Amino acid sequence: MVVAADQKTAGTPARILDIAERLVQIRGFNGFSYADVAAELQITTAALHYHFTGKPQLGLALIDRYAVRFGAALGDLDARCDSAAGRLRGYVGLYRAVLLDGRMCLCGMLAAEYHTLPGGMRDSVLRFFDENEQWLESVLTQGAADHSLRFSGSAREAARLILASLEGALLIARSFEDTGRFESAATSLLAGLIAPAPAD
């Protein structure tokens, strides 16, 4: 999700995080090793341990950076979109970008592996979902006010549906390598939420 990482001018810790992030999003936290990252960076695993004491610490740094980057993207949407409907479309776009990169949402992936994760990582994963839900809830509340969105039930319920739909659509569409499956779900989701004509 979110703005591109991978700048070749970054320092070693950032490059480690870039590589590890991609590996986790594609193979999972239990599906990559220090050796994988080291090989790609062309250093040894011992050097990796200098920057990140252990895999749990690396994992924690991964989520923290991802959450910050994601929060910034949500801030951008707040600033750049005029309507709640526009923000929601932008939010869907964040997930689309992840899929086009052949990845799963970092925290969606970690949610699958939740019960094998170090304790510290678990808390950070939950916090990520909570922050998303809260942002969506506020967008939905705005949308009800500016009449760009409509939904039955509470804003919180609708927020949870949006979050679940996009994580699930990413999960499935990525396996099929079929962006069409993502677009179908997203279209259907937005069709039920975005008001027909007036505002946008």
Added chain:
Amino acid sequence: MVVAADQKTAGTPARILDIAERLVQIRGFNGFSYADVAAELQITTAALHYHFTGKPQLGLALIDRYAVRFGAALGDLDARCDSAAGRLRGYVGLYRAVLLDGRMCLCGMLAAEYHTLPGGMRDSVLRFFDENEQWLESVLTQGAADHSLRFSGSAREAARLILASLEGALLIARSFEDTGRFESAATSLLAGLIAPAPAD
């Protein structure tokens, strides 16, 4: 998902599958080992290899059995529900049962690990999702005809939203150990699909 497994009268292969299935649904295919299954069954890993040559073969057997059981549950819904809306509610109930057991959908879990899976398992995972999508599409088409369901866009698009929503809701709610998050998403989903008053 689906009807309970775990009958203590079953033969060794079935008991292996029961234990492995639960472990995969909770910890993932890369998060459990032959040793875990062997310990729980109180046999050795060598005995396990007698019944299932290797982990890929065990994984394949796991998905196949799961898909058969799931297909039977869908057949039950077809037989026991009078309306498309009823079938859809029953479908949501299949996912709810998985969550109440503290598990993830087997194939949803494997979808997260997709890119680390043996080739044969991948195909079976995709087939599972295809079968679900097709069943949902036919239910939605029935629902449009008997007026128990309403949706904008095609039945296929709506089917993909339903599948993605429920897999995603399961993924997230299970991490929080909060059935409320699942119910919120499910309620919001069904509210948008089930027609107000008449049929059911």
Added chain:
DNA sequence: GTCTATAGGCAGATAGAC
């Protein structure tokens, strides 16, 4: 900061006895 070398553990898997 990065290296070589190595420890210690656990993984999946096999041979051969019973």
Added chain:
DNA sequence: GTCTATCTGCCTATAGAC
């Protein structure tokens, strides 16, 4: 069918030189 014994490989991690 299940066992003991064992192999090979990969994993995370550390000590100590440069």
